[in-house]
Amino acid sequence: MSKTIVLGAGIVGLSCAYYLIQAGKTVAIVDPSPEGDKASFGNAAGFAVTECIPAGVPGLLFKLPKLLLDPLGPLFLKPTHVPAMYPWLLEFQRSSSKRRVLEIAPALAALNDRTYKDFAPILRDLEYERHVHNKGCLVLYNDRSSFEKDRFSWDLKAKHGVKFEQLNAHEVRELEPDIGPRKQFGVLQTDWSHISSPKQLMDRFLNWVKDQGTEIIRETAVALEHSERDVSVRLGNGEALTADDVVVATGAWSKSLANSIGDKCLLESERGYNTTFKTPGISLSRELLFAEEMFAVTPINEGLRVGGAAEFAGLKAPPNYERSRALAKLASRMLPKLQTDTGDQWMGHRSATPDSLPVIGSSPKVRGVHYAFGHGHLGLTQGPATGRLIADLVLRREPIVDVRPYGIERFT
Ligand SMILES: Cc1cc2nc3c(=O)[nH]c(=O)nc-3n(C[C@H](O)[C@H](O)[C@H](O)COP(=O)(O)OP(=O)(O)OC[C@H]3O[C@@H](n4cnc5c(N)ncnc54)[C@H](O)[C@@H]3O)c2cc1C
Structure with a gap:
C-alpha cells in the first residue's frame, strides 16, 4: 500500500492526515512536538467563515x-x-490593490464555504460537535x-x-x-x-489519528529529497524517510522545506x-x-x-x-x-503569505510533494477544507475546489 508522510501535526497537518486515512492511505506524521503549543493550540477558537x-x-x-x-x-x-x-x-x-483584492476574496470565500462541510465528519469522529x-x-x-x-x-x-x-x-x-x-x-x-477549546480539539484529534494506527515520528524534517521514483524526508537525526507522497504542513516553518526542492514562496x-x-x-x-x-x-x-x-x-x-x-x-x-x-x-x-491566501497544491518541481501551509488568521477555519483538497491531490482526483489560486507557482 502506498504511503504518505505528513509533516506537521497542527490543525492543517492532522486534517490532511484525516482525509488521507479516510481515503485508505497509510499515513505517518513527522513533528518534533505533536502535543504542541503552536498556533493550532492557542488560537482564538473561531470558525471565521465570514473572513474573505x-x-x-x-x-x-x-x-x-x-x-x-x-x-x-x-x-x-x-x-x-x-x-x-x-x-x-x-x-x-x-x-x-483593488484588482487583486477582488480576485483574492472569492478564493478565500471558496475555502470558508467548505468549513462546516469538511469539519462535520471530523467533529463527529472526535465527538466534538457539541x-x-x-x-x-x-x-x-x-x-x-x-x-x-x-x-x-x-x-x-x-x-x-x-x-x-x-x-x-x-x-x-x-x-x-x-x-x-x-x-x-x-x-x-x-x-x-x-469552539470550546482549540487545545481540547487538537488533543482529541491527535488521539483519533493515533487510534487509526498512524505512526507519529517525533523528529524535525530538515529537507526534502527526491529520486525518479519517490520522495524522501531528511530528518534532524540524519535518517531519511521515503514515501510516495509528502505533505508539507509545517505552518510558519514551511518555507525552508519548499526551498529545499527549489520551490520558492513568500x-x-x-x-x-x-x-x-x-x-x-x-x-x-x-x-x-x-x-x-x-x-x-x-x-x-x-x-x-x-x-x-x-x-x-x-x-x-x-x-x-x-x-x-x-x-x-x-x-x-x-x-x-x-x-x-x-x-x-x-x-x-x-x-x-503576502496575499492572505494559503498555499495549497502540488509542487511544480517534484511529483509527490504537496503543500498545505500559509493559512494566516484562518488555519482553524480552513484546515479541514485543506485536508480534503490535499487528499484529492494525493489521490490524483479532481479537487473539490479549484486550487489554482492557492498554488505555490504564484510566487515565481
Ligand atoms: C493569536 C492567534 C489567533 C488566531 N485565531 C484564529 C481563529 O480564531 N480562527 C482561525 O481559523 N485561525 C486562527 N488563527 C490562525 C490559526 O491558528 C493558524 O492558521 C493555524 O493554527 C495554522 O495551523 P498549522 O497546522 O498550519 O500550523 P501550526 O499550528 O503552527 O502547526 C505546525 C506544526 O508543524 C510542526 N513543525 C514545525 N516545523 C517542523 C519541521 N521542520 N518538521 C516537522 N514538524 C514541524 C510544529 O511543531 C507544529 O506542530 C490564530 C492564530 C493566532 C496566532
Whole structure:
C-alpha cells in the first residue's frame, strides 16, 4: 500500500492526515512536538467563515505609518527583520490593490464555504460537535461612522454571501451586557461559530489519528529529497524517510522545506499574542472583535481569551509579552468589569503569505510533494477544507475546489 508522510501535526497537518486515512492511505506524521503549543493550540477558537477579505486592502498603506508608530500597537515590524522581509512587503503592497483584492476574496470565500462541510465528519469522529457554539461573532465599532469607513470590506463580504446584521448600542448590550460604553455600534456575523477549546480539539484529534494506527515520528524534517521514483524526508537525526507522497504542513516553518526542492514562496511568521483569564469576572456568549483596536475576545473552556497583534520579527526572536499586557489593558477599557489578574500568556506563529491566501497544491518541481501551509488568521477555519483538497491531490482526483489560486507557482 502506498504511503504518505505528513509533516506537521497542527490543525492543517492532522486534517490532511484525516482525509488521507479516510481515503485508505497509510499515513505517518513527522513533528518534533505533536502535543504542541503552536498556533493550532492557542488560537482564538473561531470558525471565521465570514473572513474573505485579505489583510491588505486598498487604503491600508496610508494607515500603516500611524499603526507602526505605536510599538505595542496591533502591527509591529522589528526593524532588524525588515530587510529580510522586503520581497514579502513588496508583494503585500501589490496584493492590496483593488484588482487583486477582488480576485483574492472569492478564493478565500471558496475555502470558508467548505468549513462546516469538511469539519462535520471530523467533529463527529472526535465527538466534538457539541463544542461548536453557533452564536455568531459580534464586531464592535466606536460608532456608525467608523463602521462606514470599512464599507468596502463589508460590501465585498456581502457580495460573497456573508450574512450580517447591524446593531445599535442598545441591541449590542442586549446581546452582551458586559460591553462598556466606548462601543456604540455592532455588526453580528451570524454564520461564525467558536469552539470550546482549540487545545481540547487538537488533543482529541491527535488521539483519533493515533487510534487509526498512524505512526507519529517525533523528529524535525530538515529537507526534502527526491529520486525518479519517490520522495524522501531528511530528518534532524540524519535518517531519511521515503514515501510516495509528502505533505508539507509545517505552518510558519514551511518555507525552508519548499526551498529545499527549489520551490520558492513568500512566507513570514506573523506572531500573535493572547492572554487567557481563568476568572475574568464577566461572561460573554460569543466571540467579540474590536474593529478599530484589532483584537478578539473569546469565551472558551479555559477562561476568557483576549488576543491579537501582528508582530513581524521572524521565527527565532523571543516573545515580547508586553504585547499580551497591552492587549489586556485595552480589553479592560472595552470591558470595564474584566478582571485581569489571573491570566496565562501565549505567543504563536501564524504562517502568513503576502496575499492572505494559503498555499495549497502540488509542487511544480517534484511529483509527490504537496503543500498545505500559509493559512494566516484562518488555519482553524480552513484546515479541514485543506485536508480534503490535499487528499484529492494525493489521490490524483479532481479537487473539490479549484486550487489554482492557492498554488505555490504564484510566487515565481
Ligand atoms: C493569536 C492567534 C489567533 C488566531 N485565531 C484564529 C481563529 O480564531 N480562527 C482561525 O481559523 N485561525 C486562527 N488563527 C490562525 C490559526 O491558528 C493558524 O492558521 C493555524 O493554527 C495554522 O495551523 P498549522 O497546522 O498550519 O500550523 P501550526 O499550528 O503552527 O502547526 C505546525 C506544526 O508543524 C510542526 N513543525 C514545525 N516545523 C517542523 C519541521 N521542520 N518538521 C516537522 N514538524 C514541524 C510544529 O511543531 C507544529 O506542530 C490564530 C492564530 C493566532 C496566532
